[in-house]
Amino acid sequence: xxxxxxxxxxxxxxxxxxxxxxxxxxxxxxxxxxxxxxxxxxxxxxxxxxxxxxxxxxxxxxxxxxxxxxxxxxxxxxxxxxxxxxxxxxxxxxxxxxxxxxxxxxxxxxxxxxxxxxxxxxxxxxxxxxxxxxxxxxxxxxxxxxxxxxxxxxxxxxxxxxxxxxxxxxxxxxxxxxxxxxxxxxxxxxxxxxxxxxxxxxxxxxxxxxxxxxxxxxxxxxxxxxxxxxxxxxxxxxxxxxxxxxxxxxxxxxxxxxxxxxxxxxxxxxxxxxxxxxxxxxxxxxxxxxxxxxxxxxxxxxxxxxxxxxxxxxxxxxxxxxxxxxxxxxxxxxxxxxxxxxxxxxxxxxxxxxxxxxxxxxxxxxxxxxxxxxxxxxxxxxxxxxxxxxxxxxxxxxxxxxxxxxxxxxxxxxxxxxxxxxxxxxxxxxx
Numbered sequence: 089x090x091x092x093x094x095x096x097x098x099x100x101x102x103x104x105x106x107x108x109x110x111x112x113x114x115x116x117x118x119x120x121x122x123x124x125x126x127x128x129x130x131x132x133x134x135x136x137x138x139x140x141x142x143x144x145x146x147x148x149x150x151x152x153x154x155x156x157x158x159x160x161x162x163x164x165x166x167x168x169x170x171x172x173x174x175x176x177x178x179x180x181x182x183x184x185x186x187x188x189x190x191x192x193x194x195x196x197x198x199x200x201x202x203x204x205x206x207x208x209x210x211x212x213x214x215x216x217x218x219x220x221x222x223x224x225x226x227x228x229x230x231x232x233x234x235x236x237x238x239x240x241x242x243x244x245x246x247x248x249x250x251x252x253x254x255x256x257x258x259x260x261x262x263x264x265x266x267x268x269x270x271x272x273x274x275x276x277x278x279x280x281x282x283x284x285x286x287x288x289x290x291x292x293x294x295x296x297x298x299x300x301x302x303x304x305x306x307x308x309x310x311x312x313x314x315x316x317x318x319x320x321x322x323x324x325x326x327x328x329x330x331x332x333x334x335x336x337x338x339x340x341x342x343x344x345x346x347x348x349x350x351x352x353x354x355x356x357x358x359x360x361x362x363x364x365x366x367x368x369x370x371x372x373x374x375x376x377x378x379x380x381x382x383x384x385x386x387x388x389x390x391x392x393x394x395x396x397x398x399x400x401x402x403x404x405x406x407x408x409x410x411x412x413x414x415x416x417x418x419x420x421x422x423x424x425x426x427x428x429x430x431x432x433x434x435x436x437x438x439x440x441x442x443x444x445x446x447x448x449x450x451x452x453x454x455x456x457x458x459x460x461x462x463x464x465x466x467x468x469x470x471x472x473x474x475x476x477x478x479x480x481x482x483x484x485x486x487x488x489x490x491x492x493x494x495x496x497x498x499x500x501x502x503x504x505x506x507x508x509x510x511x512x513x514x515x516x517x518x519x
Contacts, residue, residue, distance in 0.1 A: 101183050102181065102183050103123055103128050103130050103131070104185045104186070104210065104214075105131070105187075106132075106207045107132060107133070107135065107138040107147065107189070108138050108190060108193075109138045110138075110266070111223075112188075113141035117150055119269040119273065124151070124152075126273065131153045131154075131156070132148075132155050132156065133155075133206055133210060134156070135207050136157070137191070179214035179215075182216055185211065185214050185217070187207075187220040188220070188221035188223075188272055189223035189266045190220035192224045192229070195220065196233070198220075198237075198241060198246070199237035217279055219275060220246060220248055220249075221266050222238070222264075222266070225264055228264070229251060238342070248342050249275045250267030251264050251266060253340070267473065271474075274495055275494055278324075286505035286509065287330035288329030290329070290330045290369040291368040292332045292370045292371070293368045293370070293372070294318055294321050294333070294335070294372045294373075295318060295335045295372070295374055296319050296375050297313055297339035297375055298312070298339070298375070299352070299375070299377050300338055300378070301380070301385075301410065302354075304385060307390070310378065313337075315336055318334070318374035319341045321374055321500060322372075323344035323345065323346070324500070324501035326345070331348075332346070332348065333347070335358055335362050335365070335375070336349060336375070337352060337353065354381070355410035356410070358375060358377060362417055366425070369427065370428075370504055372431075373414040373417075373430050374459075379409065380409055380410060382405060383407060412453075414430045418455055427457075427508060427511075429455065430455040432449050433463045434446075434460060434461070434462060434463065435463060439478065439487060442462055443480060443485045446458040446459075446460035446485075447485070450482075457479060459479055460480060461477045474493065475491060476488070
């Protein structure tokens with residue numbers, strides 16, 4: 089069996105961390121620890137509001153560096169006495185600028201190009217990559233103004249991680265939680281990694297997220313897939329130079345940079361959208377397509393007992409099979425992708441049985457590879473930021489350690505690039 093490519097070796101030399109005023113600021117302290125564990129120098133800009141949640145002393149103690157707060161307190165000279173604007177040097181003397189937490193207010197000021205304090209001035213003056221980790225109330229995140237600001241920042245090349253779904257400090261539930269420190273650190277590594285354009289000139293199709301199959305105008309059959317893994321894979325393939333199309337079901341995940349995105353709702357729509365993309369060199373089917381759909385979606389809302397139905401009567405829901413997107417597109421033929429990678433989400437905690445089922449799926453669906461993972465309750469895979477996968481090929485199975493989903497995507501993209509390069513030399517299909 090071919091060995092896996094080694095994970096991308098990366099040295100994060102210097103991070104400038106902007107800590108804004110949100111309850112999630114406490115996570116920034118742990119982020120500092122995670123980055124320093126990776127050998128990074130971490131310098132911090134603490135906004136006035138941020139200092140209401142974490143103290144300059146705690147930030148300085150963990151970072152081992154002076155904490156910068158005031159635009160006019162930076163020295164105008166560098167260590168050799170040359171005249172220099174302090175905020176400019178702070179903005180440039182780093183590998184990446186990270187904003188965590190990024191509040192709705194700070195996102196708005198970034199989007200409009202304000203520079204009225206040290207944080208916004210540094211963000212406007214930097215020529216380094218910027219990664220923001222939004223954190224706010226769910227309604228603030230969903231507000232059209234915030235979404236316009238986010239879209240504007242993405243268009244300007246600002247990178248995003250999160251926000252995650254879950255319980256919020258305000259007592260509400262939904263999108264708005266700042267991404268976990270490990271996930272942010274992994275995204276920094278992925279952002280700074282500069283993979284060779286190993287897939288340049290090739291094309292890729294990735295499916296992601298769940299599908300929704302309407303029961304009536306207000307209800308649907310669906311699943312808990314977040315789309316994080318599929319979106320991360322699409323981004324990793326694009327970063328390696330592949331012309332990548334992402335066909336995604338409903339998800340809160342942001343569109344990956346450099347990827348063409350096609351949004352769909354149902355399994356039938358996903359199949360047709362994928363067909364429209366073919367032919368491609370590689371296709372990764374990471375979406376959780378609903379296996380069944382109602383035989384007939386009702387045109388009016390189905391009423392429960394006592395509201396138009398006999399009291400105590402149940403509802404019989406007739407289901408029919410949905411199209412098999414993976415199985416259909418993996419069939420032999422002129423339009424079959426050169427390399428077909430399927431996913432097998434199982435609720436099987438025994439790795440041996442999980443691999444056995446994935447191997448059977450690979451044969452049954454005519455896949456080249458199947459990436460299998462355990463999504464049982466308690467694993468945190470569905471909706472979470474980490475994954476434990478087993479890559480099953482015709483040569484056997486490779487079990488990977490638990491990794492951030494971005495790291496899984498990077499490894500898988502490297503493995504795809506290696507397989508396609510080897511196949512090209514041999515003039516044979518990748519496998």
